[in-house]
Amino acid sequence: ETGVTQSPTHLIKTRGQQVTLRCSSQSGHNTVSWYQQALGQGPQFIFQYYREEENGRGNFPPRFSGLQFPNYSSELNVNALELDDSALYLCASSLEFRTSGPAAYNEQFFGPGTRLTVL
Amino acid sequence: AQKITQTQPGMFVQEKEAVTLDCTYDTSDPSYGLFWYKQPSSGEMIFLIYQGSYDQQNATEGRYSLNFQKARKSANLVISASQLGDSAMYFCAMREGYMGAQKLVFGQGTRLTINP
Numbered sequence: 001e002t003g004v005t006q007s008p009t010h011l012i013k014t015r016g017q018q019v020t021l022r023c024s025s026q027s028g029h030n031t032v033s034w035y036q037q038a039l040g041q042g043p044q045f046i047f048q049y050y051r052e053e054e055n056g057r058g059n060f061p062p063r064f065s066g067l068q069f070p071n072y073s074s075e076l077n078v079n080a081l082e083l084d085d086s087a088l089y090l091c092a093s094s095l096e097f098r099t100s101g102p103a104a105y106n107e108q109f110f111g112p113g114t115r116l117t118v119l
Numbered sequence: 120a121q122k123i124t125q126t127q128p129g130m131f132v133q134e135k136e137a138v139t140l141d142c143t144y145d146t147s148d149p150s151y152g153l154f155w156y157k158q159p160s161s162g163e164m165i166f167l168i169y170q171g172s173y174d175q176q177n178a179t180e181g182r183y184s185l186n187f188q189k190a191r192k193s194a195n196l197v198i199s200a201s202q203l204g205d206s207a208m209y210f211c212a213m214r215e216g217y218m219g220a221q222k223l224v225f226g227q228g229t230r231l232t233i234n235p
Contacts, residue, residue, distance in 0.1 A: 033221065042123075042210050042225030043164070056222055088162055094221060108221065110156075110164035 004093050004111035012117045013081050021076040021114045023091030031055075031095065032074040033108060034066060037088040049074055081118045088113045122146060123211050123226035131232045132201050139186070140196040140229050142211035151215045153194040154223065155185065158208040167209075170194055198231075206233045 005024045013019050025032050031050045035043035045058035049068035063079040072093070078085055092108035124143045132138045144153065155167040170178045170185045178185045186195040198205055208230050212223040 031221065033223075035223075035225075040227075042212075042227050043223070045222045045224070048221065058222065090162075090164060092164070092223075107166055107169070108223065109166070113162040115162070 004091060004109050006089075006091050006111040006114050008114060009112070010115045010117075012119065014119050015081055015083060017081050017118075018077065018079045019081060019116060021078075021089050021091075021116070023074045023076070023093075023111055025072045025074065025091075025093030026109050029093035029095055029109070030072050031093065032068055032072065033092045033094070034074070034076045035090040035092065036060070036085075037090060037113070038084075039087070043090055046076070078116075083118050086116060086118045088115050122224045123213055125211055125226035125229050127229045128227075129230045129232070131234060134203060134233050134235050135200055137197060137199045138201050138205075138231065140198070140209050140211075140231065142194045142196065142226060144192050144194060144211075144213050146192075146213065146215055148215040151213055153185070153187070154212040154214070155183070155194075155196045156210045156212060156225075157205075158210060158228070160207070164210070168196065201233050203233050203235060206231060 004026050007022045033048040034046040036046055037043040046060050047057040048055050052068045065077045068074045090113045091111045094108045122145050151172045153170045157165045157167055168178050168180045168183045168185050170187045177187050182199045184197045208228045210228045211226045214223055
């Protein structure tokens with residue numbers, strides 16, 4: 001069983017540039033979530049994709065956008081980078097988001113993250 | 120409003136001792152799940168344990184147990200017989216409801232250091 005992978009591992013960009021981060025979900029998983037983790041903070045939910053459609057979004061501006069492909073891999077795109085975008089970006093994959101009951105357990109498997117530095 | 124509160128920025132424990140990491144949560148949804156994750160310096164979030172709001176018993180996974188006190192809205196992680204490899208950041212997280220996006224809301228984390 002292949003785990004969640006992310007690329008690149010590290011990235012340095014300058015303000016105003018655009019960046020694309022990639023995530024390959026765990027085999028059999030059709031849902032991908034993206035999180036931003038600033039230094040010293042807990043991860044914050046950016047958005048989730050289920051079967052190639054956005055399914056929920058956190059409090060992030062439209063310059064954060066994403067895609068999910070037929071093989072369930074995903075991209076996170078950030079336009080017009082700002083210094084505050086410097087963070088660890090985590091991708092998590094899981095099975096179909098529709099759960100079978102109240103607060104039913106459905107583990108999200110996280111990738112190793114991409115560390116983005118904006119100068 | 121902050122939904123997950125971890126009040127211990129850092130904890131220092133001697134190897135082989137037990138340690139309790141605190142987590143309180145806030146929700147009006149009767150259906151929710153609580154998670155604990157470990158994040159080593161490498162950055163990857165490692166799932167440790169889960170507790171559903173309707174679970175009658177406290178969750179246990181090996182050396183990890185969750186002290187779930189629903190009325191107090193607390194979900195403390197207990198690590199028994201701590202090991203040097205337990206040194207890491209620990210995050211408590213919550214997922215509300217059972218439909219829609221499986222959004223996890225995380226706390227600020229607790230940095231646990233195990234001393235030899």
